[in-house]
Amino acid sequence: MSDVTTFRYGRTFDLFDVNGNNAIGSDDMAALATGIAQAHNLPDDSAKGRALRDAYRQLWEILRRYADADANGRITRDEFIEAMGNGLSSAGQFTRSLDDAMDAEFAVIDANDDGRIDQAELRAALESAGLTAEEAGVTAGKIDADGDDVVSREEYRAAWTRYYLEGDPEVDMFLGGSR
Ligand SMILES: [Ca+2]
Ligand SMILES: [Ca+2]
Ligand SMILES: [Ca+2]
Numbered sequence: 001m002s003d004v005t006t007f008r009y010g011r012t013f014d015l016f017d018v019n020g021n022n023a024i025g026s027d028d029m030a031a032l033a034t035g036i037a038q039a040h041n042l043p044d045d046s047a048k049g050r051a052l053r054d055a056y057r058q059l060w061e062i063l064r065r066y067a068d069a070d071a072n073g074r075i076t077r078d079e080f081i082e083a084m085g086n087g088l089s090s091a092g093q094f095t096r097s098l099d100d101a102m103d104a105e106f107a108v109i110d111a112n113d114d115g116r117i118d119q120a121e122l123r124a125a126l127e128s129a130g131l132t133a134e135e136a137g138v139t140a141g142k143i144d145a146d147g148d149d150v151v152s153r154e155e156y157r158a159a160w161t162r163y164y165l166e167g168d169p170e171v172d173m174f175l176g177g178s179r
Contacts, residue, residue, distance in 0.1 A: 119149055
């Protein structure tokens with residue numbers, strides 16, 4: 001596996017390993033969902049909060065099934081990079097599960113439920129994720145790939161995938177409240 005690929009999947013691993021104990025567990029995936037919900041002041045029992053938790057629980061199940069080589073319920077950095085390099089990163093079940101997580105996140109950011117993220121909604125999300133107003137403005141412009149001032153579900157998915165799976169250094173994205 002190339003150094004670049006190893007670096008890229010290592011970075012994805014770091015994003016998933018929320019509590020920084022050098023292993024991905026169900027607790028990390030739950031923390032991702034909770035972090036996003038809390039950043040948007042969503043109650044735990046709200047429909048959007050539940051959808052988010054379900055999506056990340058599903059993503060965890062896929063990771064556990066395909067990347068937890070020694071089946072101890074935790075995925076080490078080596079296990080993760082190995083599995084991603086061996087095809088998990090492009091496997092249908094994994095990418096569909098990622099899409100579901102992105103869609104659940106999209107729904108959270110789309111506060112007025114009109115099926116698109118407008119500039120105000122996007123900036124609120126980026127700033128709640130810890131970006132400065134200036135960084136949020138730059139990032140918002142990159143996510144809105146066609147420049148029509150709204151982010152479609154497809155644009156959101158594409159930006160997310162670019163950042164997490166392709167490691168495009170030009171794309172500055174975030175995952176909920178994790179940074
Ligand atoms: Ca962890
Ligand atoms: Ca909206
Ligand atoms: Ca757009």
